[in-house]
Amino acid sequence: MQYIFIGLIILVIIILISGIKFVPQANEYVIEKLGTYSRSLHAGPHYVVPFIEKVAKRVSVKEQVADFKPQPVITKDNVTMQIDTVVFYRITDSKLYTYGVERPLAAIENLTATTLRNIIGELELDATLTSRDVINAKITAILDEATDPWGIKVNRVELKNIIPPREIQDSMERQMKAERERREKILQAEGEKKSQVLVAEGEKESKILRAEADKEAEILRAEAEKQAMILRADAVRQQKILEAQGEAESIQLVQNALAESLVKLNQSDPHDNVIALKSLEAFAKAADGRATKIIIPSEIQGLAGLVTSIKEVAANNAQPSQPQKPQGK
Secondary structure (H helix, E strand, C coil), X not given: CHHHHHHHHHHHHHXXXXXXXXXXXXXXXXXXXXCEEEEEECCEEEECCCCCEEEEEEEECCCEEEECCCEEEECCCCCEXXXXXXXXXXXXXXXXXXXXXXXXXXXXXXXXXXXXXXXHCCCCHHHHHHCHHHHHHHHHHHHHHHHHHHCEEEEEEEEEEEECCHHHHXXXXXXXXXXXXXXXXXXXXXXXXXHHHHHHHHHHHHHHHHHHHHHHHHXXXXXXXXXXXXXXXXXXXXXXXXXXXXXXXXXXXXXXXXXHHHHHHHHCCCCHHHHHHHHHHHXXXXXCCCCCCCCCCHHHXXXXXXXXXXXHHHHHHHCCCCCCCCCCC
């Protein structure tokens, strides 16, 4: 009996220990009590009553990625193409996720395919190929709203590949090739145009610069000639000024000398005969000029005889005296 009692105690301890549950991070456990939903356990240690409560579902609340296989869709212009999508979602309510829908991932896949067909059916081929962002936004909004009752939050839907039919691809490649060739020709034409424009502008600027250089050279030559003329005129003017100053100084010196001679003459109290002689000398100088007629004043005529007499007296004084002969022999 003692061993049976010990065994029962050990069994009870094991059963009690089995009710301890440790929920990992980013996970939730859905607990059912006697077959009905009881609660959701978040990360951390919890206790579940053995045989009464059980873990119905283990749910990861991390963001998950669902990559769906290509779906055939038809565009508005009746082009069939294959499009595969990638859905990024996260479980926000583990209870709704457990009891809201059967096989949630398959439900999201089917909902994505039908929504994609509806959206692509309103677009033509070119719009479908160039409107990925618009399509992604529309699908995301529709799926997010539709999956709310399932406890799922659709964060983003991306079109992974858009595969048109082979003949459409060939046509698009030929179109793109023609477009590239057209752009290449346009670029070449624009390049040649720009090159010609640059060459013309260069020639224009070169001519302008040459004209400006010639103009500046002419201006400089004119300025140089002007300065040279001004300098020559200044030199002539300075020369004339110096000549006039020299003549004025010469006249001034002559006048000063004449004045000084007159002063000395007055101081010496000359005789009338001397004055008359000086007048005669002045008249002689005047007669040396180019005048054709000379009027001789009467005073000077009288002086002529006086001069002659003076000369004779001077001559007689110059001859040596002769010895007188004795008288009465």
